Amino acid sequence: MTEATGKPIVALRDVGKVFATGTVALGSLNLDVRDGEFVSLLGPSGCGKSTALRIIAGLSEPSRGTVEWPGEEPRHRIGFVFQEPTLMPWATVAGNVALPLSLAGTDKAAARPKVIEALTRVGLADFADAYPRQLSGGMRMRVSIARALVTAPRLLLMDEPFAALDEITRFKLNDDLIALWRELGMTVVFVTHSVFESVFLSQRIVVMTARPGRVFRELAIDAAGRDARFRTSAEYAGYCRIASEALAEASAVPLGAPA
Amino acid sequence: MNGEQAAHERRERVLRMLLPVAVLALGVLVWDLVVRLNQIPPYILPSPGLVLSTLISDWSVLSASLLVTLETTVQGFLLAAVGGIGLAVLFNQSRLIEHSLYPYAVILQVTPVVAIAPLLLIYLPQEAAVLVCAWIVAFFPVLANTTLGLNSIDYNLADLFRLYGASRGQVLWRLKLPSALPQMLAGLKIAGGLSLIGAVVAEIAAGSAGAGSGLAYRIAESGYRLNIPRMFAALLLLSVAGIVIFVLLSAFSHLMLRRWHESAVSREG
Numbered sequence: 001m002t003e004a005t006g007k008p009i010v011a012l013r014d015v016g017k018v019f020a021t022g023t024v025a026l027g028s029l030n031l032d033v034r035d036g037e038f039v040s041l042l043g044p045s046g047c048g049k050s051t052a053l054r055i056i057a058g059l060s061e062p063s064r065g066t067v068e069w070p071g072e073e074p075r076h077r078i079g080f081v082f083q084e085p086t087l088m089p090w091a092t093v094a095g096n097v098a099l100p101l102s103l104a105g106t107d108k109a110a111a112r113p114k115v116i117e118a119l120t121r122v123g124l125a126d127f128a129d130a131y132p133r134q135l136s137g138g139m140r141m142r143v144s145i146a147r148a149l150v151t152a153p154r155l156l157l158m159d160e161p162f163a164a165l166d167e168i169t170r171f172k173l174n175d176d177l178i179a180l181w182r183e184l185g186m187t188v189v190f191v192t193h194s195v196f197e198s199v200f201l202s203q204r205i206v207v208m209t210a211r212p213g214r215v216f217r218e219l220a221i222d223a224a225g226r227d228a229r230f231r232t233s234a235e236y237a238g239y240c241r242i243a244s245e246a247l248a249e250a251s252a253v254p255l256g257a258p259a
Numbered sequence: 260m261n262g263e264q265a266a267h268e269r270r271e272r273v274l275r276m277l278l279p280v281a282v283l284a285l286g287v288l289v290w291d292l293v294v295r296l297n298q299i300p301p302y303i304l305p306s307p308g309l310v311l312s313t314l315i316s317d318w319s320v321l322s323a324s325l326l327v328t329l330e331t332t333v334q335g336f337l338l339a340a341v342g343g344i345g346l347a348v349l350f351n352q353s354r355l356i357e358h359s360l361y362p363y364a365v366i367l368q369v370t371p372v373v374a375i376a377p378l379l380l381i382y383l384p385q386e387a388a389v390l391v392c393a394w395i396v397a398f399f400p401v402l403a404n405t406t407l408g409l410n411s412i413d414y415n416l417a418d419l420f421r422l423y424g425a426s427r428g429q430v431l432w433r434l435k436l437p438s439a440l441p442q443m444l445a446g447l448k449i450a451g452g453l454s455l456i457g458a459v460v461a462e463i464a465a466g467s468a469g470a471g472s473g474l475a476y477r478i479a480e481s482g483y484r485l486n487i488p489r490m491f492a493a494l495l496l497l498s499v500a501g502i503v504i505f506v507l508l509s510a511f512s513h514l515m516l517r518r519w520h521e522s523a524v525s526r527e528g
Contacts (some may be wrong), residue, residue, distance in 0.1 A: 049430045059418050078423055086415040090437045103423045103433075130517050151423075 006035035006068050007157055009187050010056055012234045015065035016212070017051050025051040026069075027212030028065070033155070033189055035071075038181055040205045042196035042243065048213025049191045053080075053157050056189065078147030081158040085140035087132040087147075090158070090200070093119065094128040097147045111150075118146040121180060138169035142176075156181075156188045162197070173229045174200055178226045195247055199239045200231060207246045216250035219243055305488040313488040314495065321477065321489075325496050328458055328473035331386075332504070335393025335454040340447055342394065346442075350402075351409040351435065359506055368399035376464035389461040389473075396457030397450040404446030408439025441520050444470025444512040451504040459497065474500075 005103040010033045017026040019215055033039055033056075041049040053227055054060040055067060057080050057239040087096045094115050101111040118236040119125045132140055141161060162170040178201060192198050198205045221239055223230060230236050278336055287307045293299070294306040294391050301309055314321065346364065350357035372392050379388040436443075462475035472480075474493050482491040516523035 036446065054418075055513065057422055059422060080419065082415045082419075084415060086413065086419060088434075090440070099419070099433075100423045103420065103429055104426045133519060134523070157308065 007039065008032045009035045010066075011068045011070065012052065012055070012062075012066060013066045015052070015055060015062045015067065017048065017060065018063045022149060024212040026041070026062075028037060029214055029216040031206060031215065033187060035154075036185055036187055037187045038178075038190065038203050040192055040202040041208060042195065042198045042205050043208030043216075044210045044247070045193060046177060046213075047208040047210040049208055049248075050159050051213070053159050053189060053191050056155075057157050058218050070245075077154045078150070079153035079156045081141075081144050081148050081156070081161045083139075083160045083163055085144040086133070087140060087143055089132050091131075092128065093124065093132065093143050096132065096143055097150050099147060100151045112162060114150055115146075118150040119143075119178075120206065121149060121183075122146045122176065123231065138165055138173065141173065143163065143178075145177075146172075149184070152184075154186055156186050158188065158190045160191055163192070163194070170197070176225070177201065195240055195243045198237060199243050200226060205243055205246075207243070209250045209252050217246045219246060228255065270404075273460045278328065278465040290468035302408040302485045302487050309488050310321070315493060317333045317489055319476070319495060321493060324474045324477045324493070325500065326473055328455075328462065328475065328497070329500060331389050331393055331458040331462075332455045333496055334390055335397055336447075336504075337453055337455055338390070339397035339401055339454055342387070343398040344405050344443060346398075346402050347405035347409055347439075348431065348436075350406060352431070361523075364399060364402055367395055372396050372460050373464065376461045379461070380447060380465055385465050389427040389458055389465060392461035393454040396460075397454035400449040400453065401443070401446040404449075405439055408442030409435050412438045441516060441522060444508075444515060448505070448508045448512060451508045452501055455497070455501050455504060495505065 012029050012031040015026060015029045015031075016024070018024050029048070029052055031052070041052060043049050051060060055062050057078055058078075086097070091099075094112075097118055098108070098111045101114060102108070116125055116128065119128055122145050124139060124142050124146065127135065127139065127143075129170045132143065135143065144161070162173050165173065175195060177188075188201075190198070190201055199221055202221055205221065206215055207217045207219065208214065209216045219239075219242060223235055223239070291307050295306055346360070350361065352425055375395065376392050379391055379454045382388075383391065399407070411419055416434060416438075417430070420434055420444070425433070458473065459475040463479055465476065474497050476499075477493045478490050481493065482488070513523050
């Protein structure tokens with residue numbers, strides 16, 4: 001079902017997660033993320049897709065199974081974008097974007113060009129000295145993306161980043177994200193519960209089941225042009241139908257049954 | 260519509276400034292009339308004019324006392340700020356220390372300082388005792404508010420700091436303390452007024468004469484001598500000092516938060 005686009009950058013092997021409350025967030029997840037691909041984790045709420053992302057990022061330890069990094073340096077080349085913009089309200093846009101660099105000990109002057117470059121990529125170079133509260137929701141999310149990009153990550157993890165935005169803003173950010181992915185050649189793991197978003201963005205969709213979360217089916221999206229025309233094409237609609245059906249099936253799997 | 264609205268807002272602002280002044284003027288007028296019409300002697304209730312003239316004639320005594328009280332207040336406040344914030348940070352860094360010491364901070368707070376003051380005066384030199392009283396009353400709101408602020412950080416931001424390998428010091432200095440700043444400042448605002456109260460309570464309890472006698476001592480002393488106008492004048496100075504402390508701390512808080520915090524940002528539209 002899946003095409004080999006490159007060697008894996010990170011692989012989850014039989015990863016399970018049980019929270020202290022006894023909730024089984026992840027059953028047994030096997031997932032290869034290949035270098036340079038754009039993969040979406042699609043599933044109903046409670047399927048553990050965010051947990052999987054946090055485990056990849058090292059923010060959460062798996063209860064069992066392993067996370068393998070076949071390449072070299074794992075964690076410090078990760079960018080993470082949360083569902084909320086998660087900006088420091090007391091710092092300027094530039095200060096927020098510079099955070100990963102300054103935490104690593106880069107001095108301000110050396111960080112500044114990288115910060116401006118990242119802000120330029122998301123179209124916010126003019127807002128470097130603004131404070132987050134002065135920006136709209138979409139602009140704050142752009143700042144959040146710029147902050148994730150500032151370390152030039154090989155792997156960008158995004159946890160439903162556009163879920164809280166209006167549709168027009170979301171479409172625009174989807175377009176921009178595709179452009180950034182093409183331009184920067186990074187790997188993106190994108191968590192979403194939106195069929196339309198996942199089809200539009202991804203080369204590969206991993207559909208997950210809920211309670212406990214595991215992979216239900218993988219879908220390859222082999223469409224070349226990801227632009228406004230693609231969004232209204234029959235091809236796009238066809239993929240959306242397939243993905244919707246897969247999601248509906250995944251949601252209908254009775255609790256505890258094998259996928 | 261817009262001009263009308265602006266005019267309305269301006270009228271409201273002027274009203275907000277004028278009304279308290281009008282109430283004050285009315286109060287003073289009634290006070291004056293009551294004293295005059297009933298021919299109340301000044302040793303029972305002095306007229307506002309007499310209080311004012313006493314304030315001027317006794318200025319050298321009163322201003323010296325004011326300085327003494329203010330010095331205690333400021334020192335108590337600074338110690339409370341350092342102690343409160345320091346303890347809050349310490350509690351935040353170590354559960355063990357928090358669980359060991361927090362109950363005693365609460366005990367210090369709930370025991371009325373009026374009751375502690377006489378004991379402190381026995382064990383400590385008067386100036387130190389007064390200072391300790393001001394500190395005891397003022398440090399708790401700083402501690403409680405700062406603790407609240409340090410504990411209510413954005414967990415996603417905390418994750419982000421972890422992801423980028425932030426050290427403990429970086430998390431404290433760059434995430435927790437800025438997050439806690441609004442609550443910390445709210446605590447300091449309360450502490451400013453309370454340290455004045457603490458200083459006054461301790462001075463009253465001290466009661467003994469001495470070169471370094473504060474305003475509260477003047478009030479007590481004037482009471483014994485039935486110098487009621489001077490009591491009023493000293494009281495007036497204490498109130499003004501309290502108001503000035505509050506205004507200064509509010510301005511400081513606004514200055515610190517005006518760029519980013521909702522409480523200090525005026526909303527447009």
